[in-house]
Amino acid sequence: MAVTEAEDQEMATKTTQTETTDSPRTPEKKKSIKKKKSKKNLDNGDDENGDENRPTTPKKKKSKKKLYGNDAAESEEEKPKPKKKKSMKQKSSHKDGMDDGSSEDVDRTNNQEQPSTAMSTSGEGRSSAYTRKKSSMLAVSDDPFALREGKTLLWRNVNMVLKGKNENEPDRMLLNNVWGEVPEQQTTAIMGPSGAGKTSLLNVLAGRAKTRGRISITSDVRLNNFAVDPTNINVRKHIAFVAQDDSLQTTSTPREAIYFSAKLRLPRTTPQKNLDKLVKKMLAELGLESCADTFVGGQLLKGISGGERKRTSVGVELVVRPAMVFLDEPTSGLDSFSAIQLCQVLKKVANAGSSVLFTIHQPASEIFNAFDRLILMNKGRVMFQGLVEDVPSYFKEHNHPLPKKYNPADWIMNVAQANSIKQLDDDGFFPKGERMLPEPYTTDGVEGKDELGITLTEHHLAEDFDDSTPGIFTQLSMLSNREIKNIRRDTAAVGGRFGLTIFLSLLVGLIFKDVGGQPRDTVSNLNSQFGALIMVLLMSMFGTAQPALLAFPEERPVFLREYSTSHYSVIAYFMSRFCMEAFITALQILVQVIITYFLIGFQSNFIMLYVAVYSLAMSSTALAVLLGCSIEDPKLGQEMLPILFVPQMLFAGFFVAPKLIPVWLRWAQYLCTLTYAVRIALVEEFGDGCPAFYPNGTVIEDEAGQVVDPCYNLLDNVGADSDDTWWNWLVLVALFAAFRLTALFVLQRKATKFF
Numbered sequence: 001m002a003v004t005e006a007e008d009q010e011m012a013t014k015t016t017q018t019e020t021t022d023s024p025r026t027p028e029k030k031k032s033i034k035k036k037k038s039k040k041n042l043d044n045g046d047d048e049n050g051d052e053n054r055p056t057t058p059k060k061k062k063s064k065k066k067l068y069g070n071d072a073a074e075s076e077e078e079k080p081k082p083k084k085k086k087s088m089k090q091k092s093s094h095k096d097g098m099d100d101g102s103s104e105d106v107d108r109t110n111n112q113e114q115p116s117t118a119m120s121t122s123g124e125g126r127s128s129a130y131t132r133k134k135s136s137m138l139a140v141s142d143d144p145f146a147l148r149e150g151k152t153l154l155w156r157n158v159n160m161v162l163k164g165k166n167e168n169e170p171d172r173m174l175l176n177n178v179w180g181e182v183p184e185q186q187t188t189a190i191m192g193p194s195g196a197g198k199t200s201l202l203n204v205l206a207g208r209a210k211t212r213g214r215i216s217i218t219s220d221v222r223l224n225n226f227a228v229d230p231t232n233i234n235v236r237k238h239i240a241f242v243a244q245d246d247s248l249q250t251t252s253t254p255r256e257a258i259y260f261s262a263k264l265r266l267p268r269t270t271p272q273k274n275l276d277k278l279v280k281k282m283l284a285e286l287g288l289e290s291c292a293d294t295f296v297g298g299q300l301l302k303g304i305s306g307g308e309r310k311r312t313s314v315g316v317e318l319v320v321r322p323a324m325v326f327l328d329e330p331t332s333g334l335d336s337f338s339a340i341q342l343c344q345v346l347k348k349v350a351n352a353g354s355s356v357l358f359t360i361h362q363p364a365s366e367i368f369n370a371f372d373r374l375i376l377m378n379k380g381r382v383m384f385q386g387l388v389e390d391v392p393s394y395f396k397e398h399n400h401p402l403p404k405k406y407n408p409a410d411w412i413m414n415v416a417q418a419n420s421i422k423q424l425d426d427d428g429f430f431p432k433g434e435r436m437l438p439e440p441y442t443t444d445g446v447e448g449k450d451e452l453g454i455t456l457t458e459h460h461l462a463e464d465f466d467d468s469t470p471g472i473f474t475q476l477s478m479l480s481n482r483e484i485k486n487i488r489r490d491t492a493a494v495g496g497r498f499g500l501t502i503f504l505s506l507l508v509g510l511i512f513k514d515v516g517g518q519p520r521d522t523v524s525n526l527n528s529q530f531g532a533l534i535m536v537l538l539m540s541m542f543g544t545a546q547p548a549l550l551a552f553p554e555e556r557p558v559f560l561r562e563y564s565t566s567h568y569s570v571i572a573y574f575m576s577r578f579c580m581e582a583f584i585t586a587l588q589i590l591v592q593v594i595i596t597y598f599l600i601g602f603q604s605n606f607i608m609l610y611v612a613v614y615s616l617a618m619s620s621t622a623l624a625v626l627l628g629c630s631i632e633d634p635k636l637g638q639e640m641l642p643i644l645f646v647p648q649m650l651f652a653g654f655f656v657a658p659k660l661i662p663v664w665l666r667w668a669q670y671l672c673t674l675t676y677a678v679r680i681a682l683v684e685e686f687g688d689g690c691p692a693f694y695p696n697g698t699v700i701e702d703e704a705g706q707v708v709d710p711c712y713n714l715l716d717n718v719g720a721d722s723d724d725t726w727w728n729w730l731v732l733v734a735l736f737a738a739f740r741l742t743a744l745f746v747l748q749r750k751a752t753k754f755f
């Protein structure tokens with residue numbers, strides 16, 4: 001569409017009309033607008049009076065000339081012409097299936113394309129269903145393509161700069177003054193040669209890229225003309241995003257993955273049978289029926305094909321009937337039939353009201369002609385932007401007419417790649433000129449905040465967001481169910497973990513066989529008993545902390561995708577993971593302690609030993625989870641394992657007595673969970689002393705000539721004292737709680753602040 005400066009002025013004027021003369025909106029005004037909205041809900045779609053405060057439905061704009069960015073359009077101070085109106089019904093029927101562009105009831109010659117921002121005030125014939133309260137509308141429908149209220153995203157001056165490594169290396173403009181819009185009810189494709197900046201633009205708009213390292217990003221982005229920071233989690237939640245890399249739970253099936261999304265993201269009042277029907281219809285629309293109950297699969301688990309996985313990712317987002325859908329190369333890896341099928345689905349989604357934006361590489365002509373709009377990127381700049389049907393005339397006007405019987409997508413890519421930027425510039429591509437945006441409804445400035453200091457934009461977003469989705473208990477139950485299925489289905493991982501535990505326990509148990517029952521009358525016996533106990537403790541630490549450390553970085557993409565698309569809260573995710581971990585660890589430690597306890601013949605009480613080893617395992621996993629939440633890369637997690645274990649072993653007192661550690665380092669022992677577990681277990685095993693110690697005559701005497709019980713001596717060496725046992729328990733539990741809470745905090749910050 002063509003937004004010229006004249007049109008921008010029109011938009012600004014309309015904004016003023018819509019919002020009265022004061023901008024930004026005040027809370028009071030917002031209330032009055034709410035009232036009008038509800039009144040409108042009752043007016044059964046009769047918009048002949050053109051109530052200027054109602055949310056508007058952008059029309060499918062048609063124009064032959066004056067494309068958005070057409071230099072002629074930019075230079076002329078032209079009065080915008082009135083828009084031709086079509087009813088929703090007419091529009092839908094026109095858009096159904098592949099758009100053949102045959103809707104000749106629209107004056108394409110003179111009708112300059114209009115900005116389809118939310119403040120556009122023309123009264124498009126929106127049905128009452130379209131404007132009904134979102135939650136009730138969605139709850140009662142079992143149609144994945146039910147009408148919904150869309151949103152329009154506008155952006156200007158989007159720049160992404162890669163700073164040079166040093167003064168000699170110049171900065172690189174990865175995105176250079178990029179502008180555009182994604183109107184509701186339309187499909188917009190971003191095309192361009194490899195490295196043109198398609199994914200970068202999509203990521204910036206979806207809030208998945210931010211100033212960081214050598215990359216700096218600036219942008220002016222409007223959601224329904226509210227100035228927004230796309231990286232804000234509240235903004236991100238409005239956008240269903242399908243990334244290029246599928247991040248799905250590998251042990252779920254497509255049916256379960258789509259159901260999981262529908263159950264947690266649709267209004268809680270949605271009847272179960274509607275959810276089931278929705279999922280069924282979504283699977284059918286995406287051609288996933290035949291693999292609906294096969295595992296998604298991953299590196300180690302055989303599952304559905306790459307194309308099926310991609311369609312599942314799309315289904316997971318579309319099933320919740322989002323207002324905005326962004327997709328990064330949704331057709332990559334799909335055969336041509338599946339690609340067309342997917343594009344038809346996207347088209348239906350747009351017809352239902354959503355704004356759809358996606359990147360795509362050289363689509364077939366059938367697919368290309370089905371898009372409504374095109375953004376053609378080249379070397380980080382916008383080479384063309386407008387209606388797809390205007391592409392041939394635009395390229396003809398700029399000296400690159402589309403040859404007959406040529407796929408237009410191939411042709412425009414050919415033009416973009418075969419000509420230098422200078423040549424294309426000379427030919428008039430890369431429309432220039434400053435593109436103004438109308439005054440935003442609110443800003444983050446002081447005047448845009450209410451008395452509580454909450455920005456009006458946040459009010460708007462929060463109000464707009466459906467808060468009737470399931471609460472924490474449903475989230476916990478859904479997440480726990482999925483975890484249980486994951487454990488049952490990922491037999492390799494669970495089997496490996498338990499297999500290794502059994503193997504190592506047997507190895508240690510056999511090597512130290514019956515050592516625990518030997519009389520404590522020699523140094524070697526006593527040392528062996530001590531060694532056996534330390535081995536059991538270390539084994540529990542290694543065997544449980546390692547999987548916990550690696551679990552989150554591996555699951556991170558799934559968590560971040562689901563969290564950023566409002567599946568569940570961080571607390572629900574954290575709690576469900578904790579419960580599963582606690583359960584699996586309890587079983588694992590039980591197996592380990594049963595084998596070692598009876599093979600070695602420890603003197604401790606079985607239950608006490610089990611609780612001590614389990615407590616160590618849980619507090620070690622808490623530290624591991626904290627580290628795991630702080631890092632992004634599973635490989636880095638592997639490399640961090642020594643950081644987790646080595647200091648613990650060094651400070652626990654069995655390699656070097658704590659009193660021999662330099663004073664300035666000695667404090668670190670108090671942060672090591674192993675220190676406390678060793679003290680508790682040793683007191684339990686040797687706390688009664690060695691009644692028959694060293695009968696062969698070798699005795700140890702202290703400086704005063706008193707005979708020293710070697711068991712007490714051993715406890716003393718590691719700083720253990722039976723009087724401090726409760727204190728040791730307390731610190732162990734406190735460390736566990738501190739690590740867990742810090743991990744929760746880190747996870748919350750990571751999830752909301754950074755993608």
Ligand SMILES: Nc1ncnc2c1ncn2[C@@H]1O[C@H](COP(=O)(O)OP(=O)(O)OP(=O)(O)O)[C@@H](O)[C@H]1O
Binds near residue numbers: 162174193194198215
């Ligand atoms: N974080 C980054 N650091 C350095 N360079 C980057 C970064 N992100 C993007 N780029 C560079 O920006 C340019 C555009 O990248 P982008 O991935 O957006 O291109 P694209 O059009 O999506 O390409 P493709 O079609 O090959 O996926 C590329 O040259 C890429 O190397």
